[in-house]
Amino acid sequence: MVTESAEEYLEAIYKLGEEGQPVALSTLAECLEISSVSANEMVRKLVERKLVLYEPYKGVSLTPAGQAKALAVIRRHRLWERLLTDVLDLSWDQVHEEACRLEHATSPLVEERLAQLLGEPKTCPHGHPMPTAEGEMAVEAGCPLAELTAGQRARVLRVPEGDDALLRYLATLGLKPQVTVQVEVAAPFQGPLTVQVGEARHVLGRELASQIVVRPL
Amino acid sequence: MVTESAEEYLEAIYKLGEEGQPVALSTLAECLEISSVSANEMVRKLVERKLVLYEPYKGVSLTPAGQAKALAVIRRHRLWERLLTDVLDLSWDQVHEEACRLEHATSPLVEERLAQLLGEPKTCPHGHPMPTAEGEMAVEAGCPLAELTAGQRARVLRVPEGDDALLRYLATLGLKPQVTVQVEVAAPFQGPLTVQVGEARHVLGRELASQIVVRPL
DNA sequence: GTGTATAATTAGGCATGCCTTAAGAGGGTA
């Protein structure tokens, strides 16, 4: 088995490597908020255990075994997030941190029962896809809300999961997965977007809008 | 905050000290399956943090602060056990080990919501009392089933929580908290008890019967 | 009272996972 720490590394490597590129050691270190020396050390151990591949100055990538472990951790994380929101009634800005701790204390049995109880959910509360028990994860294609032009309608697919304050703000706007938005004005020169959400109209900074992934309708 | 390890110690000291006596270092070490040297070391740290009192050759006992922390951990443990059995449908022999891990990954918020969801349960699935959020725990008085005499009826209060095989066996007998049992025969010389449980009649070794706490009716 | 078994402690180590400091390697630019 792997330690909690190693699970965190695998998870981070997976998320940072989703664009297909190997992850630079320094990027990994920054993401995990540790020194790059420590990251180097752990990566060496993960290489020994054949969970990652590492080429200096190129980066770290997951082996199939490493990817399987990473996806299992992500699955547990997102299942807990769903339980915490759907069953325990926590708000979506409170669940990420909690799930970060619970994910390492979860047996395959509990993982399975969580999934059953929740009805094999397809996403976490923030719209990110749920890996299957078999270690598959299909990321629904979309584009940043920031790229839409005036008049376009779209359905929100997912929002960032780690920033509590941002999530609280998005909740006040009603900007959550499955919701339909329509861009009214997209100000030029990377200016703000005016979007309609339900009955309400909101003005979003382009930076914020670029973090929200939508599927144009 | 205290580490997971320290939480385990506090929990063990609480449980071993329920008879009111301080806990011998060696007893503690045996219960936690560590060397007495390690136990000594940790106890010293807990003394420093004013969570326990220690007198060599006398034993370890909890300070009020230590007892509060111990009860909080026990509360989380038992709340998780209830969730795992009542909501996730695990059997009562599977939940102790799972809860041992989850209890250390639980915030006060999740603890509170668990209690709400479960309807402020008064006991764990094995019948042990639930500490309140305020750190109170009332142990219902009872006696071992082994002490009853022929003809006596009693209600099962609680069974041991740590022995999976025993719990599976008790489940097949229907011997669980709230169930009414009647002693038909109590064989002399510490012989077995014949008890009626529901429609069925079972023969229990005296040793087993001494681990089941009941309230005579 | 004294001896002995048991309990406790000291001394010294090991693994994990983090750190800082400093030295070496790679690559781009003046």
Next chain:
DNA sequence: TACCCTCTTAAGGCATGCCTAATTATACAC
């Protein structure tokens, strides 16, 4: 080419939590 900056690695440390072996302290029985 030489310099510089960044990335990487080596060396040495620290805290936690565990270990064994050897020593010392205590309590209880005779």
